[in-house]
Amino acid sequence: MTGARPGAEHVQEQVRQHVPDQASQYAPQHVPGPITGGESLVRALAAHGVTHVFGIPGTHNLEIYRHLGAHGIDHTAPRHEQGAGYAADAYSRASGTPGVALTTTGPGLLNIAAAVGQAYSDSVPLLVLSPGMPSNHPVQSTGLLHETRSQTGALSHVAGFSHRVSSVEEIEIAVARAFTYFRTGRPRPAHIEVPLDLLEAAYRPGAPRRAPTVAPHAADSSAIERAVRALAAAERPGIVLGGGALAASGDCLALAERLAAPVVTTANGKGVVDEHHPLSLGVSLHSPAVQEWLADRDVLFAVGTELAESDFWSAPPAPRGRLVRLDIDPAQMYTGIPADVSLVGDARATLPLLVGALPGAPSGRTEESARAVTDLRAKRDAETRTRDLRWTPWLDVIGRVLADDAILTSDSAQCCYYGALPHLRTGARGRFLHPTGFGTLGYALPAAVGAKVAFPARQVVALSGDGGLQFSVQELATAAQLGLPLPVVVFDNGGYGEIRDEMIARGDTPLAVDHAPVDLPALARAYGGNGVRVSRVDELASVLVRALDTPAVTVITIAEEGA
Structure with a gap:
């Protein structure tokens, strides 16, 4: 990465x-x-x-x-x-x-x-x-x-x-x-x-030992030729980008535009291609409509992704067409969904060769693909609109306030994987850091500290739930000690909302998932920061703007309906 x-x-x-x-x-x-x-x-x-x-x-x-x-x-x-x-x-x-x-x-x-x-x-x-x-x-x-x-x-x-x-x-x-x-x-x-x-x-030491500089290596030329033939002949191409494509953002966009192919990303690949681009489906692999669309591609090109259950939130759909995979890890060519065309190499070195060898897309395909993306986004959002309305109005405000190079850190919380991943669009200059796969809780707050240390002048915002935040809530002290603007937006649903919902879906009586209320803004103040509770969407923008301009950690708690 x-x-x-x-x-x-x-x-x-x-x-x-x-x-x-x-x-x-x-x-x-x-x-x-x-x-x-x-x-x-x-x-x-x-x-x-x-x-x-x-x-x-x-x-x-x-x-x-x-x-x-x-x-x-x-x-x-x-x-x-x-x-x-x-x-x-x-x-x-x-x-x-x-x-x-x-x-x-x-x-x-x-x-x-x-x-x-x-x-x-x-x-x-x-x-x-x-x-x-x-x-x-x-x-x-x-x-x-x-x-x-x-x-x-x-x-x-x-x-x-x-x-x-x-x-x-x-x-x-x-x-x-x-x-x-x-x-x-x-x-x-x-x-x-x-x-x-x-x-x-x-x-008594000698001269310092240093790791050698290693240039990124491209995939084998014959494999690139096979991939070019497959992609050039595609009538319904699609692209999936994972975290392994992050270093090749510009080339990924160039490939999508050369093929006029819609792009969908994993959580780790969020923002590889600007999610405002007309060919971007964003983080949508969990959507049944998008999964059916992927399975129907005659050629699917996957870059730097495992194509795993943690990406799709279910068993990965078997593609009905050919799968071309580009990955630095050769094991990805035969694990999960096996590749029909294998490109083992670095995306930074391989993608320019592919783009340079591909002909332009047929006339009219770009407009057709853009319409397909608009339609698929609408279908994706319709599938979960009732559930996601708990978060989308708030996330829309956050998206409008933040600069295009802002860094957001995320937790393994409903407001993040159901809300922010698909609905809070990230540009090519921004970053969205999410703990996928292993799926830890408590990542967002200390991760925001790390991101802010790396880039003190850039906006950094942590997104979490009340349950996840309390796995690492003591890091409010670390954030306060930095003395830098660091908003922490917490969606409070009174405990472990995901596990509560799963218990109810199983017909079980919820157990150990409902927590006594915690005054998180007061806790932030006790640690030396600031805290505020927001009850209306129209209040959030001014609160967030102020937090981004205040040299301190600020916990902004949003109470979810029914919590």
């Missing part, structure tokens, strides 16, 4: 400041005196352009903390390690650079596991760093503080990889390995554990 999307200016500035050009990597460099393993870890982060980390100091990671400032790395301290993970995840999604989270041993590391699972599901390059038991620690339990049977064993089953270094010299190599991993395939989270004794051990 890296590339020239919103955040490119942030990435380029980091590169200019912290990453030397290829030639200078091999130039003679000053060799410092002895440093500790903790400083070696921090030096390795700085060598890879890291300027910010999220974490909580603990007894065992202080040797890392003591060196952050000297190496130009800023720090934000969330109130829980899970919040640190979600903040680093959103920092990565917004900026296009890997997010870094720092924990202590034992419970600190295990607390971040849910965030690591979310980053794995959504292909986010998240680096988690932790101390570990000493190198010579026995297998038998000794009662050492935060002792854990196997931290790497636990994280290896959640992250893309989990690595425990065995020598102080290996620390920089492990960091370079993680950044190489981020640059050479489908991004997944990584964990590096440094034993306590190695953090304090001194050694």
